[in-house]
Amino acid sequence: MARVRMVLGRPLVIGALTAVVVGVGLGLYWFQPWKLWQDETVQEALPSAVAPTAPAAGAPSASPSPASQPRTLAGGALISHEHATSGSVKLVRLPDGSHVVRLEDLDTSNGPDLRVWLTDAPVKEGRAGWHVFNDGAYVSLGKLKGNKGSQNYAVPADVDPSRYTSVSIWCDRFDVSFGAAELART
Template sequence: MGRVRKVLTRPWAIAVLVVAVGAVGFGLYWFQPWKLWQDETVQEALPGAAETSAPAVPPPSDEPSGPPSPATGPRTLASGELISHEHATSGTVRLVRLADGSHVVRLENLDTSNGPDLRVWLTDAPVKQGRAGWHVFDDGKYVSLGKLKGNKGSQNYALPPDVNPAGYSSVSIWCDRFDVSFGAAELARV
């Protein structure tokens, strides 16, 4: 017991202990390893889909009816399947124009790892298989649509009104902390 007390009273031993505790604390904050075992599931409906799921029946009228009006509900402009990059990732991505003219990126049946500082990015980068695709999405033009709401499920991300979706060709689940793609999808126009 006397030897332990003697070691802990030395200034260098206390400094090493403080640095070690600080390094462990910083490492836990930076890497957040507990997220590997935590899943966050988010299930959102597509905005405007509920209003257009059942067509409205017009009231009876003696007036002759004109041609039917075009559908005014959400319309898919482009879609693609997510491929894995840094982490196993699957699901479908859709670029959807809503009835009001706004746009959303919709992730459907998303399944990826949880991680620190995950974002959804709309980009102009090509989607590449394997390690070649891990770091390409921050090389060109991209728009961060916000933090990933959950690593599982279906969710919507609104495009800012000043963003023209025609200038973008892919979506990435991007880890901003480590500058790496967890997974990405090439958007094919429909």
């Protein structure tokens, strides 16, 4: 009788251990907890002014005009949501008419599937602001390049940046904002 119980118990133990191993593996894949201790610093310069063309022989050289310099249209300070986040955000029009969202001195936690979103949602402090950015219009500008530093994100040519009022560091996997900034027009 004891032998029968032992034989029947072994498959249950093996099945339970297999389920635990699979569960831990899926949990590690989904949450990626090691990213909380891994920092990735990115230091990009703001795209520069249009390079002046060489003057014709004998012609005086001209200094770049203000129109050939990037112009900040809006900006704001990042506030913390799900994770402590600091730094600033700028919406910049480049001399060629294109736009970039620039994150400066960003400092946030790393995480799975972080994105930079240009949104029309208001920035709210505390837990009330964690989940508002996917409620209205938003444009994903791409994966967060690094959780620290200064970096640029191109705004697609078919997007009117004046329709958007905030930027969020958005965790697409868990539908939560790590931090966000209201874009105040300058």
